[in-house]
Amino acid sequence: MAYRETEKMRQRKAQARQRIIDCTYECVANGGFRSARITRIAGLAGVATGTIYRHFESREDLFAEIFRTATQREVDKVAEALNTDGDAVVRLEAALRQFAERALRGPMMAWALIAEPVDPKLEEERLVYRRAYAELFEHAIRSGIEEDCIPDQDARQSSTCLVGAIAESLVGPLSPTLAGQITIADIDKNKLVDSIIRFCMQGLTGTRR
Amino acid sequence: MAYRETEKMRQRKAQARQRIIDCTYECVANGGFRSARITRIAGLAGVATGTIYRHFESREDLFAEIFRTATQREVDKVAEALNTDGDAVVRLEAALRQFAERALRGPMMAWALIAEPVDPKLEEERLVYRRAYAELFEHAIRSGIEEDCIPDQDARQSSTCLVGAIAESLVGPLSPTLAGQITIADIDKNKLVDSIIRFCMQGLTGTRR
DNA sequence: ATAAGCAGTGAATCACTATTCATTTCTTGT
DNA sequence: ACAAGAAATGAATAGTGATTCACTGCTTAT
Known part of the structure; x- marks a missing residue:
């Protein structure tokens, strides 16, 4: 065995997740749900689009949480x-x-x-x-x-x-x-x-x- | 000159238009706007999808009229x-x-x-x-x-x-x-x-x- | 009967983005 | 330093369904 999830990693992931949430919130507060694009959210949060999907099942899911x-x-x-x-x-x-x-x-x-x-x-x-x-x-x-x-x-x-x-x-x-x-x-x-x-x-x- | 729009043609077109409207109405009354597909409406009205667009600018336009x-x-x-x-x-x-x-x-x-x-x-x-x-x-x-x-x-x-x-x-x-x-x-x-x-x-x- | 021109057709195209996944990069324990 | 695994990446894909348009077929006036 070599890699194992550490507290540090857990925190880093949690931070990324929170950043995604915050940026989605910002997008929605700025133009509503319809105009909030995944690519835009990813860009704001400083992650790749794929990363969003490591934290949320789907766009709808992310939005539902917001x-x-x-x-x-x-x-x-x-x-x-x-x-x-x-x-x-x-x-x-x-x-x-x-x-x-x-x-x-x-x-x-x-x-x-x-x-x-x-x-x-x-x-x-x-x-x-x-x-x-x-x-x-x-x-x-x-x-x-x-x-x-x-x-x-x-x-x-x-x-x-x-x-x-x-x-x-x-x-x-x-x-x-x-x-x-x-x-x-x-x-x-x-x-x-x-x-x-x-x-x-x-x-x-x-x-x- | 050879072809010119006659009353007969005008009526026939008006009928087609009305049929499209009626069928759209039926679709909407059956499942709302979101689920009303152009192809379905065309099918019900007995016309090709393209024909819809001879009577209405766009789907949105048709729906707006309904x-x-x-x-x-x-x-x-x-x-x-x-x-x-x-x-x-x-x-x-x-x-x-x-x-x-x-x-x-x-x-x-x-x-x-x-x-x-x-x-x-x-x-x-x-x-x-x-x-x-x-x-x-x-x-x-x-x-x-x-x-x-x-x-x-x-x-x-x-x-x-x-x-x-x-x-x-x-x-x-x-x-x-x-x-x-x-x-x-x-x-x-x-x-x-x-x-x-x-x-x-x-x-x-x-x-x- | 014919030609001009419009109406009808529907398979092919287009537009739009969410979502995927093969690849790369990073983290960890030894 | 290294190997094992996890996380991140983002270009490519996919799904959806409205819309187009080259073509077919009618209608009309002569």
Whole structure:
């Protein structure tokens, strides 16, 4: 025997893998999934195209990992906002705001995750994550119903509507044709976020504020 | 001179064109845009692949026409529902119901139009039509505000939320993996549609019913 | 019947990239 | 220094399906 995997090698490989992930992330954050070419990613990461395939089964697989990592980060942020103090209404507002504001801060990545047309495998991931958001909201709505600050309703259905309303409201502002050209002023952003939230909270609580 | 286009020829060509359109429609209603192959369409229409290109610039072009026709039909139905008698709240409810029920009646086509990942050109069309729906709703909301049956609000924003909420609520039930396997019972459909509408109307009016 | 010109044909081509794999380069233990 | 194996390389390949275009066959007016 002569060669055996050492810690040094393990680390070096892990670094390469991470570099590939980072560069893919950068490519996606820059132009979405569709325009992210393997050759380009390899070039950025300073490896040969073949090397990518020593770390990932396929392009789709690599993308799926990026998708999951990036979306999980967002889901966690929303979960965090839902875990603060206050009644369910306050927490839901905070969560919706978190979601929308983060999306507007990284519009291209948000678009890629929320609305870019993607291959079936990624689309499946997307559905999973939309459900993940919906479930977080659903849970909060249920607490709200128990706490009596939200009227009784089909929590699951309402949560789906929340996800849809916020996603749709963001698609326009996030769409790359616009995002590339127009810079959305902070004031507009705030107005946008406020009015999304108002609609959603009215939908939930049945009361104006 | 010898050959000159006659009425007979014009009609024959128009028929071929229509056959191509019909068969494309059928293919899309059967498996969405992505799986609709030119060769298959040509086969169904009883023409050679090359003939398709005598009638349409490109595959994308053909699809765009199908997309526009099919979506316009839906938009018209919604517009119709909004044009009946009654106050704005009643008319909006009718419109939302129309939208949802028609989608559930033709789930694959609805999915193709609303949620299937498509090429950029079609995606652009889709955005246009989402705006078209939103504008119809927006107009109705404004009348509602004038009629005093809907409280003052950002009508444009609310209309976008309506489109998002209803689209998202339908995406799950429409998604082909499900649609192919599960048949959605009429009772479930009614419950689904009712709860979508309840959320949306609460979001608009700020009152429970 | 004939010639001019358009419509239809479909096998061959093209375009596009992800993916492969024979080869090279590097790492390790003796 | 060397041999055994692993990792990296990147030019060549492959898969896919839209699109082309040289040719065939109709239609029309004379």
